[in-house]
Amino acid sequence: MKVTTIGFSKKSLRSFVSLLQQNKVTRLIDTRLHNTSQLAGFAKKDDLEFVMEMLQIQYIHDLSLAPTESLLQAIKQKDISWKEFETIFKDLLQERKIETRINEMIGDGIPCFLCSEEKPHQCHRKLVTDYLREFDNRIEVIHL
DSSP states (O other), X not given: OEEEEEEOTTXXXXXXXXXXXXXXXXXXXXXXXXXXXXXXXGGSHHHHHHHHHHHTOEXXXXXXXXXXXXHXXXXXXXXXXXXXXXXXHHHHHHHHTGGGGHHHHHTTSOEEEEESOXXXXXXXXXXXXXXXXXXXXXXXXXXX
């Protein structure tokens, strides 16, 4: 089962859309806590939803895959390390039992988990997909 992830930072709308199309993404799952900021540019919820509709890609904003406000602030302000963030976020995913929704999230198409970070190495979208792989090792993750 192919699963993709993408961050919109440092990407033009053209390159963002091209990556989704090249990888035959059918569902964009927005994992951001805040998706209406002016800093999001083309990735503001309403604009992104409209673009996905034109591309016939389902758009879903799933807050159960987002960090809490306090956790987000703690990592941004460097009150906690990335390792601490990983542990707390994984516990949060476990508490939310997101693994019970693997089939719903993946479905019969190719989902793409979205956040703002350009690269996945220190990003919660990677933590989400790593967590899901613990429950289904058929999941192949491709970071776009």
